[in-house]
Every structure is written in structure tokens, then in C-alpha cells.
Amino acid sequence: MKRIVVLLIILLSFNGFSGQAQSSTDVLKSMKEEHPRILLLKGEEQQILSQIKKHPEWNGVHQEILAECDKLLDTPPVERIKIGKRLLDKSRECLRRVFQLSYAYRTTRDEKYLRRAEKEMLAVSAFEDWNPTHFLDVAEMTMAVAIGYDWLYDGLTAEARTKIADAILKKGIEPSFEKKYSAFLNAEHNWNQVCNAGISFGALAIAETQPEIAANVIARAVATIPKAMIPSYEPDGAYPEGFSYWGYGTSFNVLFVSAVEKALGTDFGLLQSPGFLKTAGFFQNLVGPTGLAHNWGDSGLKEGLSPAMFWFAEKTKDPSLLWTQKKLLSAQTAGNVGNRILPALLIWGIKTNLDAVKPPSKKQWVGQGPSPVALMRTSWVGPSAIFVGLKTGSPAVNHAHMDIGSFVIDAQGERWAMDFGMQDYNSLETKGVDLWNRTQNSQRWEVFRLNNFAHNTLSFDGQLVNAKGYAKIDSWSDSKAEMMAVTDLSNLYKDQITAAKRGISILNEKWVVVRDEVNTADKAVKMRWNLLTGATVKVVDQKTVELSQNGKKMFILFVTEANIVIKTWPTTPTHDYDAPNPNTQFVGFEVTIPANTAEEFNAIFSQSTEIPKVKPLAAWK
Template sequence: MEPHPRLYVDSEAIERARREPSIPWLRDAARQVAADAQRGARLPDLQWTPHSHNGHLIRARRMQTRVVTLLVRWFQTGQERFRRAALQCVRQMRDWEYWSWIAWRSGDSAPDALFDLSYGENSATLALAYDWLHDTLSDEERALFLETARKWPFAAGMKHARPGATWWFGRTDSNWNTVCAGGLGMLALAMYEDADEARELLPLVEESVAPYFLFLDETDGAWPEGIGYWNYGMRYAFLYLLSHERATGRKHPLFRHKGVRKTLEFPLDFCPHGQSCSFGDVNHWNPLPFHYAAARRLGRTDIAAALDDRLEAQGVRSGTWPDTAEWLLLHPGRTAQAERKPARGPVARLYRGMDWGVLADRMPDSTFYAAVRGGTTNVPHSHRDLLSFHCVVGRELLVTDIKPAEYLDTTFSVRRDEIFGITPASKNTVLINGVGITAGSALDRTERVSLPGAVGFRLVATEALGAMRDGSAVEFCARLVLLLDGSQLLIIDRAVLPHAGRMETRLHTYADVKAGKRGAVLHGRKERLRVAYAADVPAMLTLSVPAPTTPTAPAGHALRWCTVASTHTDMTLATLLSPSAGRARLELETGQRGQIRLTVGEREIRLTPTLRRARS
């Protein structure tokens, strides 16, 4: 193993953190680190409450932030008080009665009761502190670290971090894999010569994380848990790989995979202009330092430049982890110089294997953008949101869906699918007889389509709508989403029912709404979006106020385009979104053979009953 510091932060990074930054947002980060470290050195032991959801995990993140911030400030100033405060944090971690909220709730205080996310994040905190302090530790201080590691993560890791011992080991599609194994792996690398357990655990860590990275080849780099959990799982995944390379002095073979390179693009594609357009839990994303470090390692100067642009626009936002301190360590101190490729469009990008799609007038720097949800709900953190979409006009998110504002005891329980913000009623999707996409379902098909002057996606949801009273809910149901000349979004929904019923499409917004009989105008801070509706059966537009589970969460508005009666078996509804001024003409009629004709302004679009392009 290489000398310490040997993990993802090297001596050059530490030296860089000591210099006065020249970039304004980095100077802000440096001031924040100084203030936080000053406060952290004066405060007593970390105060926290176990009664919030996963309170022990929140404590682990706060502790990691405090320890890393204190030690970065120690690097900068050499003042012993910051080092002493960091060591006191390690003593507090050693003496905690529980490391896990799950174990605390069950009353099992055995340190090896389980190995969950808190263990993974605490392991990473121990690893960084040990690595950075290694050459200055007294015998007593070194014994403190080894005692803590052996009491908690090594004991639990030896029991649970192996095939068949815990559900997350080797899991391809869950952040738990890399948070748990990645944090444990960093500790094993840091203590490799000093603990027999470290040498035994490291090959098991490699075995666990490999499927996680290889899965990215199947999804074009997309992540089924969405962009918020992409940040979480990938943070520990990439910090482990970067640490492994530095500690061993050898390039890691997982970096060679195409999906690993491609995944760096994924959150940027689903967060245009800082507007999060992901699906499932935690639709929220900010640039994190690991992303920048991974981009530099993989030679993706285009990604680094895009992250620099975001940071210049929004600054560093203090978040879940020690982001401000890590930016001082991992950012080179100068903006990335990448060849600025001209914006191209229109764009219809489908992440195969996951079937999430992006439509935009151009990328990068879109002025009209939509994200579309295909694929399956049978993945971690998913909602019943198949067919749903988001729409960004300029730099404003004007169409989105309703998501839970907090985690409750029901969130990860057998009753999860009853929470309003997870149900189809809270999404921009199709409802048949008052219900929509079923739990654990998948679309029959998601495909990219092209028509003259239009690109988009065709999504078939027949099986995903499940059963009704005496058989299938529908004989056929599909949605066609088309970007017209890069300037309008046309959505056509068709359903054929075995028995007479009702059809509805929903559109949610937090913008101000002025609604009419067959359309509405959404007014944002600067932008506006016109919504026009059409149908081949009598239909009506109603404006409703959703009822999110959290009473203090904003409710927004729901535009409901519904059939007037529940007496139809064959229905086609259309929605046109236009950011331009002026009324948008939208007409729809269905011929005797089921051929659908839409008129959008002066354009005519003909479709088959299965929402494919009709032959002239």
C-alpha cells in the first residue's frame, strides 16, 4: 500500500486546500469551512435526536461533516484545537450505544447486529480521519481508532459483508451496496497494514461493488433510483474506487467500463438549469465534489466544465455531507477548459435498459425541455409514475409531479404505495376509472419515434394498468409524447376498455394557473406555458388542489382532463404544451377505422389506433 494519506485525498489536495482560492464560489466555501470549524471546535459533543426518521444516519452525516471540516481547517491552520476536536468526535463514535436506527428501534445494541447505511458512512468518516491523522497519531490515539473500528464496522462487516449474509451485498440497483461496502472498503484501505480484518474484508468489498458498476453498462449509465440517490450511491462508489487506485497505486479495472463513464452525464441530463426532473424518491440534485473528481479521473473535461457552470451559477450549497470542505480538497482551483460543443437539437434521448427519456429543443442549454418516465416501478425508491413527465420552460420547472416531502414510518413499509405522493393520482399520468399504474409493474414497451418535424417516445402501458372487477383494466393503453419542431410538446393518450368507463389525464404544477374550458396558462416567475386540450369524446377540464401528506408542503394545482361520462370504451385524449405566446390550435378526431387525426396549428398528424404513424 502507498503511504498515508492514501485515500481519495492526496498531499497535493491538502496543499491546495491551504491556498487562498481565486474562484469566487470556492472563496465562499473557504469562509464557510472556517466558520463551521470554529463552531465545531467550541461545541460540545454532537447533539442529535434519534426520534426523526433514520436519526442515527442523520447523525452519521453530521459527524462526517464535522470531522472532515475540522481536519481541513487543521490542515489550513495547523492549530491543534481542530485536531483535538476531531479526535473527540472519534471517541464519541466509539462510545455510542447504537450505530444504527434500525437496531435502536429493535433494541438490539450488539455492535454486530447489522451493517446498514449508518455503518457505511461512519466507516468512511473513520477512514478519512485515520488516513489524514495517521502520521501524527500517538500510540493511544492509534489504539482509539483500531478499537472503534474493531468494535463496530469490522465486527459487523466480518459478519454481514459477505455473499448471502445481507440483502445489499452485490446488489446491482441499490445505493446500500456502495454506501455500505464503499465506506467499509475505504476503512479497510486506510487500516490495511494495521488490522487483519481489513485485509480479509477488502476482497469482499471488491466482490460486492463490482455488480453495481457493471449494471451501468445495461442502462447507458442511468440510475433507477433517480438523481438524488445517484448522488448518494455514486458518492461512496467513486470515492472508494478513487481511494483504491491511490492506495494500491494501480488503475481500477471498473473505470474502463463505458457505463461508468456515461453515468457522469445522467444527473446533468435530468437537471437542466438546476431544475430537478427525476422520478421516484428525492427528486433533488446538486453538484458534489466526488463527481468532479471522477470526471477528472476519466478525462471528462466536458462534465467538469458543466459542473463548473452550475457552481458558478448557484454557488456551493451546504448539504448532507462535508461538501464545502471537499470542494477545497478536490477542485483544482481553476475552471475546466473544455471545447464547447455547439448546442444541437431537437434531442430525443432514451436511456436504454431503464427507459427514461429526455426531449429538448437543444442540448446543452435547452430552452424547452421534457423528461419522460418509461420502464418499470419494480426498482428501489420508485413511485407509481410510469408515463409521467416534467417540463422546463427556459429555466423554470412549470410541470412536475407531487412527491413526499418527508420520510415516515410508512415510506418503506408494506403500505408505501398508499402514500399520496407515491400514487398515480399525484403524477402526470393516465387514470382509468380513478386508478392508474399498479405497484411492481412495467410498461409493455418504450420506444423512440420520429415523425416529420417531430421526435419523441411511444409508451405502451396495457399490462401496467393491472386488473379491474372482472379482468384486465384495459385492452390497450398507450401514450405518445412528441416534441414538435423543438417548440411544442404534444401528448396523445389512448385507452380501449373491456367495459364502459372513465379516462383522465393529470398535469401538476406549482405555477399560477389561469384555466378555461379547454385549456390553461401556467404563469411562472418569468416564463409561461399554454396548455390546450382535445378529445374524441366529450371531456372537461377541472382545476383541483392536491392534498400532500405533509400539511406544510406546497400543494400546487392539478389540471384534470377527464371524460364527462363513464360510458365510453374507446377514448383518445390530447394535451398540447406551448411556451410561445398566442392561442394554440389543437383538434382531434377519430375515424371509423380508428385512425386518429390531430391538427396542431397548420400541422396535421395522422396516427393508427396503436399510436403509430399512419401511412398517407
């Protein structure tokens, strides 16, 4: 309760910044006086060095960082070269380098790492600006320089300290108080989390020389970051922007909370935000036994090691959250250094006993919110388990596609039903595509990968779904005999049909059943049932499709009284700005449903042609 009161006081007292400080330095009253104060205090390196002796996995990451830092010694610093409107890749590379070089210095005390980090920070501090028109660039650059300034403070030259601190203030913090750059303060998505975190790191780094400004920054962040945290995780922890943006927004949210906890001794009540401490379950369950994520929306297929997952495992005292992370650690693929916040994994994993990491007990995870999901599997052990991910929600959500009701399926170690995921933004923006407009007639929905015709869902008369429509997970069960989830998609097809419901079930740990129940209005409609796959497709007969890949087979058995016509469609892009989609195709069926008619369609994914009995959705319990 005390922490909630503290948060409310700050929320009520924060009035912004208008050339002079508006909030009290009481926010900083418990701040650690000496450097380093961000994430890892002086002397805490010894805990890491002790831990890496206990597990070869930890030592593998530690040695990988040191080897990468040795490679960086002769690498020129990043230059101010934008890609389109973004400097973001340079900011991220600077963060990756400085964080890892600073870590290397603190754990070895070898001055070569300190001097190389100092060189990187002086180079970016000399930039004309950090590109405030795309403020994520500023945020990540500020965080990079702040970590280096704080962690290496005692070893930096006096001249370097002055230049770096001035850059943090002038190029990082001050632009964040200009109205034309500060829209992130009201954002309900990752921009809020990333920008508040980055600028707050800068404030903590230079707080002893700029206490009033630093206090304002921290108070402002504590007051505004809930605008993203509450809608993003309430009620169950499902993150509305999907797998990759969870890795972005949530990781930076954790960086912020971890930084203020360490430097100021409080989380300001933020960890009581509904659903936040549950969200690690969402991220973990999105990954199938193939190692591929359910990559709906603007998302990629793989993320690699996630430092934030180690923070959540420690906070919740649930080591099972690290089941897949431990596998990634053990693999030692030598690609981990591409993660720009990799040292945080060792910081947050200090207390983790990897021997205590066991498979999760639950095989189904359901979350509501702006982008509800149902994620289910037959086992957490072995690559051959069946995995199904069902995505609902709305195209109106940030980074969303018209993929409501879409699904992915893994079985036999292969992905049979897939999602394209995102297309590189710059490739679309440079062609003039109106990418960030999510209204019904926006050009965004003409991008091949983003509309409903490219997803594993339904379309009627070749129309887009309702861009403001919404569906949730209406019912679900984790029964071993009939693990399932049901969603009502009717709102997505407003003025096209009267009702559409979809249920997906793993039946007896053997079949995956996708059942659709559709009711038409006063006119006949042509429905397309669509599946995207990377498998080779063979149409066996009027109700059977055979998928094959890597020597394995999967049948799709269509069971319906309707007169369906099985078809395949190419995934050839329709515009010059669309990304290519090699080695993929669509398969499914078309059917004309008469006016005022109710039809039922079952698609059964099976390794044989045996057909189970499927009940109406009303009987799914």
C-alpha cells in the first residue's frame, strides 16, 4: 500500500518541465551517491564472477562478451549515418558496444576496454544531435552513454566526463522536454517504455550535477510509464504488440524498474501494475517446440536469449520461466553478443540456480487484453510435440495486422501453419507507403503481408476485415482430451455476415481441429478459408490436402456439408514495395454460402486420414 501511495503522490505532483524544475529532489533522496549506481553497484561484479564459476552456461556468456570486446578494440566508432528517418541502428550498436565494453572493464579491470568505450562515447557525444525527430534513437543513445558514464566514471578522463555529461543533458534529456519530441509520454506502447527508460538512465547518470532536472525526469517517468504498462499487460500479461515488441518494450520497462530499484531503493509501486509480473508466461508460451515464435503482427520468428526473462524468474521465484532460456544458454551458439543488453542477463541472473529450472507445469496459456491469445501444447519436452497458437484482438492495435482468428501449428518438429510476420519498415516508407495509418481504407492494408488475405483466417467476398473490430478468447479448456479455445469473430466481419465463430482444439493429443461456424445475412457470400504454409502442398481429393516437408507429412481433412472447392494460391507480392515470400504458398478452399444460412467447417490436421468426431462449438467445454 505504501508504494501505491508513493506512486499516486508522484502522479499528482508531476507538472512537466518549462525551463525550470517543477518537482522536488525528494525523488532522489535515497539515491546512491557514488558511481556506479545504475543496475550494478560498485563491488557487485564479484557476485557475477562467483556465479560464472558455478555454471558453464554463465561462463560461456561471460567469455563471449570478452571475446566480442576484444574484436571491438580496433573497430571504428559508429558514425552518424541515418537509414531513412532513423538513426536507430547506430544508437543500438552504440548501446551494444558500450554496455559490453563497460561490463568487460568492470569484470576484468583491463583498461583497454575502458578506453575503447570512452572512445565510442566521445564519438557519439560529438554528433550534432541524436535524431530527436525519431525519439527512440535519442533514448537508446542516451542509455548507451549513461551506462558507460556511470560504470566507467572513475576511469574516464575529466575532459571525457565533461563532454559525455554535456551530451547526455543537451542531446538526450533536454530534447525530451520539448513538446515536438515528447509524444512518447502519452503513448500506450513501446515508445513510452523505451524512451522513459533511456532518458531516465541519463538522468540517473548525471544526477549529482543536475539534481533538479534528474528528479523531474524520474518523476515524469514514474508518472507516465503506467500509461503503457497498464493497457499493455492488464489483466493477464499478454503484450498487445506481440513477440518481438515484447522483447523491446518489456525489456526496457524492466531496465527502468531495475535501474530505479538499484539507484533509488524503490520501484515506486510500478510492479503492482496489473498483469506485469505475469507477462513472462506470455513470452515463454509464444515459442513452439520448433523454437519458432507465434510471430503475429510486426514480429520476427526468433529472439534468442532474453535478459528480461531472468529478471522475471527472480522476481516471481519461478525458475520454470527459464525452461527454454536455459536451452538457449546451453546451446552456446556464439550469437548472443548481438543482443545489446546482454550484460543485463548476467546481472539479473546472478541468483539463478540453473539446476532448479524445470519444465512448466501448465501446457496452456490464455491472456486477454488488446491482443488476446490462446497458446497450447502437448508437451514442453522434445521437438515433436503439438503446438497451437490462436491470436485474436484488433487491427487497430499498434503494430497489428488483419490477422484476427489466425493461428500457427507445430508438430513433428515442423511448422505447418505459419505467419509471414513483419516487413522491414524502411522498405515500405522509402516507397511512400502510408504505413502507420490504421484506418479502414489506409494503404497499410494494401501491404501484402498485413491484410487478412495473407493470414490463416477467413475472408468474405474479397473484403478487408473491420479495422476497428475486436475479438477475444471467449472460452477455453486445458483438458488433456480436448485442449481448446473459442473466439467470436463476428465483429470483424460487420456488414459482411451476421456471425462467425472459430474454435481450435488439440484433440486427444493427436489431432488439431479448426472449426468455423458461419451465419450469413440476406445475401449469399463467397468465403475463403486460408492457410499459409512453407510445406509442399498436394491436393489429394475434394476434401483432403497433403502437406510435406523434410520427409514428414501432415494431412488437412476438411469435413463439411458445404460444397467447398479446394484451391492453392501463390504468395507472389502484388506491389513493388512488397517483400518477396519465397518457398511459401496458400492453400484452403472457397465456398459460396447462400443467404440466411448457417454452415459448419472443420479442418482437421492429422498425421493419418483418420477423422475424429467434432462437436459443435457450443458443446466445447
